[in-house]
Amino acid sequence: MTIETVSENKARGGVQGVYSHASKETGTEMTFSVYVPPREEGATLPVLWYLSGLTCTHANVAEKGEYRQACAEHGMIFVAPDTSPRGDDVPDAADEYDFGKGAGFYVDAVREPWCKHYRMRSYIERELPDVLERHFPADMARQSIMGHSMGGHGALTIGLRNPERFKSISAFSPIVAPSQVPWGEKALGRYLGEDRDAWREYDAVALIEDGARHDHLLVDQGSADQFLDEQLRTHRLGGACDANGMEATIRMQEGYDHSYYFISTFMAEHVAWHAGRLG
């Protein structure tokens, strides 16, 4: 389980790195970024996972997310995986930004030809944590997870399925009910097949309906988000929480859109919120 260093840059007193490794889950070379803030020698630090949205790689949030100051202040490692397997051998959907490469939807695909490489659930839940624990000063007993859009969906579903592992979950502009919106129906249908019962573990609203709970959930959604009405439908998450007795903080942020200008505005607040729950 070796990793290659793609780049390392000093930033806010720590190191912003990009690394790659041969993934067993995806059968491909996978790239991810890790920010390790300044720390005392030998110290391990809590880990904040960030899952990115459609079309993104590990790089978008590292360049535009404005998380490093807050992570340095709170002493948190920030990890950003890629959003799908990559490479010439990986099947793709040409000209579709919302399926295939860049659109792994954090599922383990079961249908051909996707099932061989599109295993982002197991990659994020099992393989990359092992890499992180082995190669970085990470305190794996203290992890939280967040994400944006498709990555918000990933953070919500992975967090709700693993509440003991992730002390807190937050999301910007998440797809809260992929089973009920075009992006999700397309992706889950093609990765998983037409049996909609099999989609429920990849749908935050369905997970809550089916009994999943988390005590620390924060969502920020921009009111001017061009995808709000058709794809995100944040109110369904609030409805599911209300109907099932789960507390959550779901905030509509007036005038903000779907971009990293929104994310970077509230990123420091999210990092601080997670830090408060990670102790």
Added chain:
Amino acid sequence: MTIETVSENKARGGVQGVYSHASKETGTEMTFSVYVPPREEGATLPVLWYLSGLTCTHANVAEKGEYRQACAEHGMIFVAPDTSPRGDDVPDAADEYDFGKGAGFYVDAVREPWCKHYRMRSYIERELPDVLERHFPADMARQSIMGHSMGGHGALTIGLRNPERFKSISAFSPIVAPSQVPWGEKALGRYLGEDRDAWREYDAVALIEDGARHDHLLVDQGSADQFLDEQLRTHRLGGACDANGMEATIRMQEGYDHSYYFISTFMAEHVAWHAGRLG
């Protein structure tokens, strides 16, 4: 003097915009970005100019510079112009990243074929300020200027030539003496011709030797910058200041390189420093 809105995104309570206009100086369509922080209705705000480095456009610092929080806190407008004229009609140097498009060096070229469009000095010093004053809530009596690398050279030379207009000057990793380094010798020679006396108004060290002064100058330079020894040679700026009785704060930042990971680390500090001098 109309401008077109390319995009506007709410960010940190203000608006991060990208605009374009037909420039008389360059004879081309020019694109620039402006961040206007939240403000009281009718209020005008001081202006911080940011000049970018080789290969950059208006976009790099808007995406990676992490200035908006500090500008919102201090109530400052942040303006980032492009680094050269653009378009199919503009002569370029194919395969040269350090000359032609993306490498205007903030000069008014006098040699053919560059002199028709490559007029970034007059564009920054005269034309864009008029655009800014007309279309944005800018207090033009309170301006400061900063930049990175080639843009640090631009900020130093424009600021030193116009000390009454710019209350303070700062730079990350600037080219301090272009007349004495490969990047600068190539660009100034081709834009201006071989008479090196004509280069001196585009060389910060030469300007100081020739009597230019500014009371508020701050430079941050990374010690691990791959261009430090050959292209930047920061010590020559300190030497010129010492020899000519000019005070300046020139800091070597241990372990930082030439990237936006360095810039974003110290950006908030620079914005605050300018704010203190803009009153």
